[in-house]
Amino acid sequence: MSTKLSFGKVITAGAIAAGVSAVVNAVLFFIFHAAGVITDDIFVQPNQPMTIVPVVMSSIIPTLIGACVFFLFDKFTANGFKIFSIVAAVLLILSFGNPFFLIPGVTVAYGIALNVMHVVVAASLLYFINRSIKQAV
Numbered sequence: 001m002s003t004k005l006s007f008g009k010v011i012t013a014g015a016i017a018a019g020v021s022a023v024v025n026a027v028l029f030f031i032f033h034a035a036g037v038i039t040d041d042i043f044v045q046p047n048q049p050m051t052i053v054p055v056v057m058s059s060i061i062p063t064l065i066g067a068c069v070f071f072l073f074d075k076f077t078a079n080g081f082k083i084f085s086i087v088a089a090v091l092l093i094l095s096f097g098n099p100f101f102l103i104p105g106v107t108v109a110y111g112i113a114l115n116v117m118h119v120v121v122a123a124s125l126l127y128f129i130n131r132s133i134k135q136a137v
Contacts, residue, residue, distance in 0.1 A: 003136045004080075007071055010129070014067025017128040021121045022059040028120065029055045032113040042105055059121055066125050081133055085126060092122045 005013075029052055032038040040049035066088065073087075074080030095118045099111035 003133055004074055005071070005129075005132055005136055009132050009136065010067050010071040010074070011064075013128040013132040014064050014070075014125065017067070017124040018060040018063035020128070021063055021124040022056045024120050024124070025055050025059045025117045026052055028113070028117055037109045037113045039107075039110070042103065042107070042110060044103055055117065059117070063121055063125050066122075067129070070125075070129055081130065084129070088122050088126060092118060 029038065029050075033050075038050055042049065044050045044054065069087075070080065070084045073084045077083055096115050098118075099106050099114040103111070
């Protein structure tokens with residue numbers, strides 16, 4: 001029998017994952033920006049280069065939404081974490097195309113840097129949810 005997590009435990013794990021992914025992605029942003037991989041001449045938003053604010057918000061919001069989605073999978077299925085992990089992996093793989101299709105003039109290095117940040121968000125959420133499940137057993 002699988003252990004079901006309470007909404008509070010899932011949100012706590014999601015909040016921790018959101019904080020960790022925001023901090024890691026902020027550090028990565030500054031490293032990539034200092035290295036010239038993320039440049040100010042490629043506009044992610046209309047007439048605006050990438051800044052730290054969208055990086056942090058794009059780390060926190062999807063992580064919290066993902067935690068809520070996990071809670072629903074966990075509540076209504078027998079294998080919530082397994083199903084969620086598969087869905088998260090598929091969505092992560094699909095997200096790898098986003099920088100290349102949605103940002104005009106993006107370089108390969110810039111797109112890969114953004115994709116590394118996608119991996120941080122997914123890995124952080126999966127790690128902290130799995131850790132909560134193991135602690136609940």
